[in-house]
Amino acid sequence: MTAAASPTVTSLFEEFADGIYTLGYRLTGDRQLAEDVVQETFIKVMRSLSSYRGDGPIAAWLYRIGYREAIAVTRKRKDEPTEPDTMVYLADRSDDDVEREIVSRELAAVLDAAISSLTPPLRAAFVLRDVEGLSTVEVAAALDASESAVKMRLARAREALRVQLKEYL
């Protein structure tokens, strides 16, 4: 990678913050913890960006850091569940907005429940491949797994989600 092509941590943050947040939320099940995952991920990215040799897709490198952070945060999390944040901030919106918001949140809750039933490795493979759009090779690099393992995880995740979400498909 040439100096001119080197990304800055802020440019990477703009491009990948939502993806890391999504991955963090899907692995921790908690929005506050997901924010922590984003923060810790990009602090680590900032510290190690100069050592990134450009010998692989930067998305895979970055998601690997995010995945490890999410797993670490999950292990450290307290046992008590946090309060769900549904229905927050609805009071100031119009009736149409509120109705759309409620339907959207109900569907979001269904998706949350479905994906939460998967093991973390299956969740991570599904989110990175089918939601964030990484290639199978990139997902394998991000998860420190073989391509065949990623394909197996994807097959299991897709089938489990297909069965659970059948009425929404």
Next chain:
Amino acid sequence: MTDLTCDELDALLAEFLDGTITDDQRDAALAHLATCDACTIVVTEMRGVGALFRQHGRLRLPDAARARIRAQLEAAEQDPTS
């Protein structure tokens, strides 16, 4: 490869959905799907799962957190010793 069974298609499904199978395998899969309603439903639903999550399950980092973390990163970029 010709005349795939449902189980054989199932074994190829992940690569078929990812578009990473050979041309012969893809042709065989498409030929099977043309005659098998059950597998066609599975493939359609499998594709639908990803689409459902992309449309409704992708999250956006809240603005307050985005601003806070961005400011933290910008400050650190300005002063790498901090």
